[in-house]
Amino acid sequence: MKRSSKLIFEILLAAIALAFLSPVYIMVVNSFKNRAELYENALALPSSLSFQYYSKAMDKMNYLTAFGNSLFVTIVSVAIVVILASMTGWMLVRTDNKLSKIIFLTLVSTMLIPFQTLMMPLMQVMDWIRSNLHIPMLNTHGGLIYMNIGFHASMAVFLYHGFIKSVPIALEEAATLDGCTKFGVFWRIVFPMLTTITITIAILDVIAMWNDYLLPSLTLSDKGLRTIPLSTFYFFGEFTIVWNLAMAGLTLTIIPVVIFYFFAQKYIIKGIAAGAVK
């Protein structure tokens, strides 16, 4: 490329990047302004850095509790999805019969079902379990985790299935001859070889579960159980919107995501590309 045209592209890209960032800029600067300052010029830098709206927003959103709830639900759900889906995926690949094929096809074809098609009957099923089997599926983190696992199962099995097909079987056979049980073979030999795809699945699921609003909104009703998207929703619903306070609240909700992105960036971008190409 010629130098002059390269410079033009360089400037163009930088300009697009800045434009891309402008909503974040607007959010952050206005979280520091008082009302008058905000309405005078929403685009200007704040005249002073006061964190009063942050502490207020933190209080009103019940931020620390919500953060803890989100973290707990996401980590436990993802861990269980990874454990169960890798085991299932491996068994389905290594057991070459009709049943495996049927199970796999059923899992894959359900990936097309939108959440809205399942949400109402799902609530009825969970309600039935609660009142007839006395297992508290609704309004508990356990119930939400259970449903998270169900919804993310098919995608995870699908990705593991594709990956395991390319893993050579020889090592497993050798271990079996040495007297290893299937359980031992899987956890000692197979699972460590699946790390790449495990990271991809974990990242995709963390993003989806952390940001999910609809499912938690249907299952959780207690204030103390709310996850971050839920508490953000109620934060915006309860008060007529005071924008500086709202912007402080939104900044707070984004901080964990940015930190996560900062540390796991390489894996996230690789994982997204790998997950999409499936």
Add this chain to the structure above:
Amino acid sequence: MSKKKDKAWFVLFTVPLLFVFTTVVIIPFIIGIVYSFVSWDGIPANPKVFVGFDNYVKLIHDDRFLASSWHTIKFTVLSLIAVNLFGLLLSLLVTSKLRVSNTARTLFFMPNLIGGLILGYIWQFIFTDAFKLIGQKTGLENIFFNWLLDPQFALYAMVIVFTWQMAGYTMIIYIAGLQGIPDDMIEAAKVDGANMWHRLTKIIFPLLMPSFTICLFLTLSGAFKMFDVNLSLTKGGPNNATEMFAMNIFNEIFGYGHYGLGQAKAIVFFLIVAILTLTQVAITKRKEVQM
């Protein structure tokens, strides 16, 4: 003996996940089909009355539902174009070995990690107050006004937010596709005198077809099923002018308590999503070329 054992292992490894999956996805799906033939208001004490295809007949004559499907189609088409155009443009810029490439790539992807609900709230402020302010300051009041109060522009606002969220995602996939094209192929074309436009349309785009398939699939199903941004940015307003499929179904069931009718809509929604995505994949798959 060993066969029996193998079976036991199979059960042990697969049943836990399949059990959860069945109770969360399969059973609700089947019950959902049954519910769509029933009239019920969601209160357990009240009777569920079998009404046959009544709900399906009703939804064909439901103006608000038809309007919401029109909004969804408009939104999906506009988003499909905007997201992929930007994603492709960004991927081409980012892979052209510029100094700001890496930072730019990191930035472009970030909105994708922030949930739709939160994105919608951020942009709500921008489209209402920030836009009004910019309009007053610059005098460009016919571009910068409160977009969310105008039925047409509120839909465009959703397209912009969705594009902001998804462009970086498709960019990543297009980058992966671009990196799969061998350099010497491009060099050979350069030597043969192909200009940049020819290189793009005759070599790069045909070889990018697999990436197009994936990106179109992801944006199509994402746009069609969009709910969070709809809820936080416009709440379907003004006057239901931006109410989309997913939100219409949600309101019908949980807002008005028409469980049967809402579920019938949800089944129709599923059929449309399935047909649409499968056709799209089939079409673009046919256009892929072998290297």
